[in-house]
Each structure stands twice: as structure tokens, then as C-alpha cells.
Amino acid sequence: MHDDAQILAHAVDGPEDAPVVVMGSSLGTDRHMWDAQVPVLARRYRVVRYELRGHGRSGTPRTEGPATIADLGSDVLRLMDHLGVASAHHVGLSIGGMVALWLAQRHPERVERVAVVCSAPYLPPAEGWLTRAATVRREGMGALVDAVMSRWFTETYDDERRRAALRQSFLAVDPEGYAQCCEAVAGMDLRPELPSISAPLLLVAGDSDAATPPELSAAAAETLRAAGAEVRYEVVADAAHISAVQQAPAVTRLVLEHLDAQDPVRAAGTRVRREVLGDAHVNRAQERTTSFTADFQDLITRYAWGDVWTRPGIDRRMRSAITLAVLATLGHDGEFAMHVRAALRNGLTVDEIREVLLHIGVYAGVPVSNHAFALAQQVLDDVESERS
Known part of the structure; x- marks a missing residue:
């Protein structure tokens, strides 16, 4: 950590050679806003969480005139230089996302992939931001805390301990640093140069933000697509402004998928896994991922789905038939039921599934076949009920 106003305070996690x-946080928060994401991301990325000027342990520089988004972006470039980082992926929420977009526009050589969460390239009216800056300079952070935090979460968010911690973080912000960030948003309009961004982008919104x-x-997203950019747009359900906290598993999943897309094996594995098992199943699996299970999920994605299921030697119908036979024989009931659904998605008919289960009765035993028939019937009944 650094108290020097010239270098933003920061935390670094993950392998040194990754x-x-x-990662940049929202206005009024510190690096702990990303606490839920770090244990998963840091398994295979070097995660640098910075704190905006005046936030957390970052000092507040003196400025001549109103601060700009270029000033905030330069703060991040200075930190990258300090850490010896030539280029990086950039992830930001709210003002952190604005800084990431500015960097992608003005310093593309320092940017790999970009994930922008609950943010925008332009956020009028400027008068509102300037009024907010004047208020905190005059009355302190307590004058805004209730109004600002009322927009951070939906009514369903019930983690009072986390809410209280974020409130304390907000109240601890240096009013001058907060005011400078408000001025930067007031004077910002990144829309004209948005089409110039060449880095792949993920844009995430909260449905109640x-x-x-x-x-x-x-x-x-539409502007970027029209310019030929690689962009993915997603909306997270039951999320207001600080979606990385309220819906941490969903945001973590989206960010990790976006960053992993640079790896062709992981990207292919994720695509095939979704095509075979369905988005709902894969989303649930990824959103349950913890630092303890992250390596195993990566193994499944890379080697089972990215290496084996993508091989051209046999088609997916045959792979599904083989998978059903092996899982039934080994008694892996949960995986077997999941792959009955997958077999249907891969084009096996109900008659063909029946033939596979009859076949294993001869080679694996009638009790095995009988149990598999019972499990498969439950799945088929559920599928039929869902379709009706």
C-alpha cells in the first residue's frame, strides 16, 4: 500500500507471472468492493485493485481547476508504470468503468480486454455532479451517504454487515478526492471516440440500476457493434448499481468468461459446454465456483470440453451415447441425469437413448440398466413437462 498521492493505493493478488x-471500483467505495471476485480471478490472473484518489488509502492530489477523466486515467497509468505493467485487462464498475473506457480509447497499447460494469460513457447532467462536489466540500461525506447508498442495492439485498462496511468506506472517503471524481464525471463525454476502441469489451448492466x-x-453496445467492435452486453437480474456486491456470482462469471476468451482452448470449452449442457446449467456451475473449486472448473472447461468434446473424430451424438453408457455403468447418477438432457440437446432421440440403456444391460448388468432406465425416465418426464 502507498500513502503517496502520486501513486494510487492498491492491492495485488495472484501469481506473479500471470x-x-x-480493477477500478465505484465512486465512494474502495478496493474491497471487489472482494468476492478476487479469490476466483486470482487463481490464474494477477489482480491489481486500485483505489481512486481520496478513496481508501489513496491520497488526494492538488489540482488547478476541475479534475478530468484524463486525470483519473493518468493516475492508473502511473500505477501501472510503478508496478512495471506494460498492458493489462481492465475491469471497472461505475467510474472505474469510465476510466477503463478512457484508457481503451486513448492508450490502446496498455489495454487487452475490457469489462465495464454498471457504467456509461456519458452521464449527465453535469450540474448534478458539480452540485454533489460542492456539497461534500462544504458539508462532508455524511451529507450524501444515505442518498447515494439508496441507489446501490435493490430492496432484496439483505446483507446488513456488508452494507454497513460499504457505508463506512463511503464516510471515510476524503471529500476533496470525492469532489474531484465528481468533476471528472461532470466533464466527461466518451461517446465521440467510443467507435475507436479496438479492445474486446464486456458491458454489464444491473436491471434495477x-x-x-x-x-x-x-x-x-450498439455503437460499438456498428463500428465492428467485439462486444458482449449482459443484464444482471435483481441488481442495482453495485452489482458486483449484490450479485457477485453472476458478475464474477461474466467477467471471468470475458477474460478467459483470450485463451482459445478455454473459449472453445466454454462454448461447447454451453451448447451441450445449456446456459442455465453452466451459469449455475460457474456462479457456485469458489477459490477452492476454481481450478477444477477450469480443468473441466479446458480439458473435458475444450480438448476432448471439440475433437473432430466422432460427432456429439456418438459422444453423448458413449457418455451415457459410461456414467450409467459407473453409477454416477447426477452426471448421468445431466447427460440425458445433454443427449437430447445433441440430437439423440428418445428411442436411441433407450437402445443405449438396453445395450448396457448386456455388458454392464441388468440392475445397472434398470436403474439407468428409472433415472432417464424421470429426466424425460421433466423435459416433457417443461415443454408442455
């Missing part, structure tokens, strides 16, 4: 991910409504991210 690709670097620079009143601070940066989803339509702002959707409009940015």
Missing part, C-alpha cells in the same frame, strides 16, 4: 487484471440505467450500456 496476465494482469486492473437507477444510477446508470441499462439503456445506457445497451446504447454503447
